[in-house]
Amino acid sequence: MKTRSQRLEIPVLLGTQTLFNIGFYAVVPFLAVVLSSDFLLASTAVGLILGIRTFAQQGLFLAGGTLADRFGARTMILIGCAVRAAGFLTLAASLWPSTPHLGMFIFGTLLTGFGGALFSPGLNILVAAAQSARDQGQVQHVRRATLFAWLSITGEIGAVTGPLMGSALWGWGFSTVAGFGAVFFVAIGIFLALTLGKTDTASALSAATGAGTKASKPHSSFRECLRDRQFLAFCSLHAADLLAYNQLYLAIPLELERQDMPTQWLGLIFAWISILTLSLQIPLSWLAARIGPAATLRMGYILSALGFSVLAFIPSSAFGEETSLVRILCAVTLMTLGHMSVHPTALSLVPKFAGLNATGSYFGLLSTCGGLAVLLGNMLFGWLLSHTAGAAELSFIPWLVMIIPLLLASWLGSRLVRDRMLRTRSA
Template sequence: MLFRDCPPETRTLLGAQLVFNLGFFAVIPFLAGAMRSDYGLGAAAVGLVLGARTFSQQGMFLLGGILADRWGARRSILTGCLVRISGYATLLGASDLPLFLLGAVLTGAGGALFSPALEAQLSHADQPAPPGTKRRSVFVWLAITGEIGAVLGPLLGSALLGWGFDAALTAGIAVFAAVTVLLWWRLPAPPARTDTAPADTADTADTADTAGRRPSVPSRPALGCLRDRRFLAFCALGSVNLLAYNQLYFAIPVELERRGLGQAWLGGLFLLASVLTLSLQLPVAGLARRVGSGPTLSAGFVLLAAAFAVAAGTAVHPGGPTAEAVAPVLITVAVLVLGHMALTPTILSLVPAFLHARDASGQGDVSGRGAYYGLVATCGGIAVLVGNTVLGRLVDATDRFQWWAGTPWAPLVLLALLSAVAIPRMLPDRRPPGISASPSIEHHDEKAS
C-alpha cells in the first residue's frame, strides 16, 4: 500500500518503529567504547554485556510474542518502551559491571516486548491489493522506516558524544519517553472482551485500523506455534536470512581485516547498505509483488548465496592483496542487501497465512500472531548465535591450518541455496475463504492455483 493510504494507527506504529530505532542506534553502537574508555572495563566484560543484550532481546522474542497475545498489542508495546527506558536509566547510573549487565538485559527485553507486538499488529493492516493498483506490503514500509532510524541514530549519537555518553543516554531516554506518550495517546485501548469470544477473532476479523484492538484469545495454547511443523521448518529456513545479514557485523569486518583493509571501510559499507535499502526497497517490493512469494523467497536466498560465493571466491589469507580487494567486498555487501530486501518483508507478510491455514485444518492448538512473529525472531537469534560461533571457529581454523581462504564462507553459500530450494515448499497450501492476506500471499495463491 501507499504510505498515505495506511490507516492512522498503522502510520503511528511505523513512526514508532522509526523513533525506536533512532533511540536505540543513538546509544548502543557507542556502549562498548564508553565502557572501555570511561569506566575502564575489560574486553571480556564488554563482550559479556553486549552478548547479554543481544540474547535478552532475540532469545525473549517468543516470550514477548506470547505476552502480546495475552496482553494485547497496545499494552505490550507500551510496556516494551517503559522497560527500555528503565534499561537506559540503569545504564545512565551504572559504574560497574553488574549494573551495566542489568541495563543491557533490560534494554534487550524492551525490544523483545515491543517488536513482536508491533509486527503482529501491523500484519492486520497488510491487506491484498485491488487489481491494477500498486499497493505494497506494510512490512516494506516497516523496513524503510526502521532503516531511516538506523541511519539517523548513529548521527545523533555521534553529535551527542561531545557532551559525553551520559548525554546520549539522556537523549535516548527522552526519545523513548516521547514515543511512549505518543503511543499511549494514539493507540486505542482494546475493547472489553469475554472469554467466550470466538477463537479466531484476533486473526480473522476484517480490519483497517486495528492497532491494539484485537489481542488474541488467551485460551489458545501459548506455544501452539511450536507444534506447527510446517511453520517451524519455515522459521528454520527463513532464519538463514538474519544469519546472512548479521555478517555485516561479524564476518565482513573480519574479512576487511584479513584483506588488509582498515576499519574505516566498515562505515562506508554500512552507508552503502543503508543507501541501497532506502533507494531500492520499494522497487524490489514491487518486483516481488509481481512474481509472487515463492519465487521471491527463492530469488532472495539465491542472491545471498551469490554474495557469499563472491566473498569465498575472492577471499585471501591475512596479509594478502589490499586495494584490489575492495571491489569484491562492495559487491558482496550490495548483493547481500538486495537479497535481504527481497526476503524480510516477504517472510513477515507470510506469517498470518500459517495461522489461517492451521485454523482451516481444524487444529485447535494455534497460538496468536504475537507468538508466531516472536518465533520467527527467536529462530533468527538462535541461528545467529550458533552460526557465528561455527563461522568464528572456521575463520580461526582456516588461518591456523592454511585451508582454502574461502572456507568460512562455504557453509553460508550452502545454507542459502538449501533455503532457496526448500522454503517455497514450506508455504501454506491453502487459505480459508474470506480471509484477507498480504499482497505477497495473495499473489502466491493465484500462482499456485
C-alpha cells in the same frame, strides 16, 4: 469504508518504527566503546556482553509475542517502551559513581534487549492487522508494496538518524547519550498511548482477516505455533537470513581487518547499505508482489548465498590489487538485496501460517529461531575462522556456515511456502 482513525493508524505504525530505531541507534552503537574505554574490557568480553544483549532481544521474541497475544499488542508495546527506557537509564546510572559499575551496565544492556523483545512483536502484530485490512479493500489484481517493506524503509531512516544524534551528544559523555535515549523512549510511550487504538490484538486481527471465534482465544497460539511442523520448518530455514545479515556486524569487519583495510571503511559500507535500502526496498517489494512469495524467497536466499560466495571463492586479486573494497562492496550488495527480498516477505507470510490463530507467538518464534541461529552460527564461524587462519587453501570453509543454510532455505523454504499457500487456497 475506512474510518479516519484507521487511515491514521498506518502512518503512526510506520513512524513508530522510525522512532524506535532513532532511540536505539542513538545509544547502542556506543556500548562497545564504553565497555572497552570506561570498563577496560578485552574485545572477547565486549563481544560476549553484546552477544548476550542481542540474544536477550531476539531470543525472547517468542515470550514477547506470546505476552502480546495474551494481554494485547498495544499494552506490550507500551510496557516495552518503559523497560527500554529503564534500561537506558540504568546504563547512564552505571557511570555516575566515581568507579563505574560494570554489573549495573550489563543489567542495563539486558533490559534494553528485553524491552525490544516486548514491543517489536506487538508492532509486527498491528502492522500485520493493518496489512490484512488494507488487502481486504484492495482490488485483487492490484499489487502494492507490503507494509512490512515500508517498515524496513522507515526503520532504516531511524537507523541512519540515530547514530548522528548520539554522536552530537557524545561530547557531554555517554551518560548524557543514554539519558537522552531513556527520555526519548518515555516520549515514544506517551505518544503511542495517545495515538494507538485500544483494540486488543485478537479483535484487531479478527476484524482484519474476518476470523471467527477461534481468534478470540489468542493464548492458544503459543501451543498452535509449536505444533505447526510446517511453520517450525520454515522458521528453522529462514533463520539463515538473520544469521547472514548479522555478518554485516561480525564477518565484514573481520574481513576488512584480514585484508589490512582501515576500519573507517566500515562507515562507508553501512552508508551504502542505507542507500540500497532506501532506494530499492519498494521496487523489490513490487517485484515480490508480481512473482509471489515462494519465488521471492528463492531469489533472496540465493542472492545472499552469492554474496558470501564472493568472499569465499573470489580472491581480492580478481578486482585488482588496490580494489579489495570493491570485492567486499559486491558481497555486501548481494547480501543486502537478499535480505531486503526475504525479510519483508517472511514477515508478511506469518499471518498466513497463523490462519485463525493470533500471530504474536508466530512472529516471536520466527525471530527466536533467528536469534538462536545467530548465537550458534557466530560461534561456529568464529571457531572455523581461527582454525583456518594462515591456510589460504582453507579460507573458504568458514563461509560455508552461511552459504549452505541459505541454499537449503532457497531449495526447501520456497517449496514449503508454495505448498502451504496452495493448501490454504484449497481449504
